[in-house]
Amino acid sequence: MTKRALPPVVARMWGRDTGSRHGPRPSLDLARIIDAAIGIADREGLAGVRMSSVAAQVGMATMSLYRYVGSKDELLTVMADAATPEPPTLDGRPWRVYLAAWTQANRDFLVDRPWLLSLAHHTPPTGPRTLRWLDRALTALAPTELDLGQRINIASTLTGYATTQATLSHSMITAAAATATATTSAAGDGSITGLADYGDILDQVLDPEDYPELTAAVRSHAFGTAEKWIDDADFTFGLDLLLDGIETLITRRG
Amino acid sequence: MTKRALPPVVARMWGRDTGSRHGPRPSLDLARIIDAAIGIADREGLAGVRMSSVAAQVGMATMSLYRYVGSKDELLTVMADAATPEPPTLDGRPWRVYLAAWTQANRDFLVDRPWLLSLAHHTPPTGPRTLRWLDRALTALAPTELDLGQRINIASTLTGYATTQATLSHSMITAAAATATATTSAAGDGSITGLADYGDILDQVLDPEDYPELTAAVRSHAFGTAEKWIDDADFTFGLDLLLDGIETLITRRG
DNA sequence: AGGTACAGCGTACGAGATACAGAGTACCGG
């Protein structure tokens, strides 16, 4: 009736396999393929994940993978969920303490596997792992009397924050590395200049008239070095901003 | 000395062209190419942006584009900045009012051009447009006595929030559409069932034992329909959370 | 006037995803 067929990707993520047992038994399971793909992504980045490379990793022919996944996109989607760890356990902690840990853990695994950032946009959360994160956040907020809509919003906001921070530190590091590379080929002398700061680039490019405050920020080294962006201080600073906002909301309503 | 060559992409974004005038004059400028590419992305999405399609659009041969951009990646990077509008003008508004408008405008243009979301991760902000957004936020916060590091953090957090919200509504809409498509081919009857709700999918898949709060949320229709995710109410709710947090910080310090 | 650096472009190649078809295999019903 109202029950419609699930999108194939979703079905596979939840192990809803229509197992009409006939013919030869499959020699692998989806899990092994996913593990192989994740391993490659960890080692070489998303670009290294080709149908051929994954197949080679599990010892099959390229086309055999299509018995297990409908397309490369589908593989990536399933990978993304599988690569997400379990959320921290609640252990009766108060919401603020738990959500701080939750958000931090969220950022941490994104920093560990930056390739997850590139997959985030394509799919809404429909995998078991991702949804468990959401469920735990809702649970932590259950005692607060906030309605479910608000709780969902809070969870999304915090995930967003984690993602943003992870993206930021990742792109800073990447940029620094890329600049270092590009710089190498610049002039007659072949000396490698090391990691160029993001601030350096901005400084060369900004017109102080047009970007007054930003110029000041660059000049005062507010961007710091690449390492600054992995530092926890900045992260918790912003996180506290958010948690303060949530706390304001809760007390206002209590 | 300390002055190093800029990465080529960055140089081009700022119009630093090494103009050694010799030979035939270029028959186009980079701007026209970028406009064409943006037009295609708006119409067909990022997937429609091929070197060949862009070239066709401006009436040139594919390979001619490489006189203007170093690679497709470079084109995409430059596109992303060019497609970003100017930030709202400050007009002497207090920081909270301005930043609310700023964040909303930020989200709005991401919703207008969802393909910008897919490009956000690859590059740190180094384009004139993107940096102007940052500068304006810093300017709005100038009267607050916060130091530049904190102001930068606040700006990043708000951009992140805008991005998250835009991503969310976009992926919800996409998911609904995709489900509708996938559903069509399901059973014997060929009737198209229309847009399936995100909640519907979750409901079919969740085990109430494992996802207690989430199940409750789905059952109480807290996810609403696809339209809900474009609604401003949710957006401003979360935004106020953030702004409250920032306000707390400011008063605490003042 | 003639040289040279640079614009535009046709062709060719290589990577990577996937359609298709053939060959073998294990469970089915009889």
Add this chain to the structure above:
DNA sequence: CCGGTACTCTGTATCTCGTACGCTGTACCT
């Protein structure tokens, strides 16, 4: 116990794209 059939695995072929290379002509320089 046997043919049939659905399903597995795989090799080959194709199609789409990005981009290296080299040719041709042109306009500015001296």
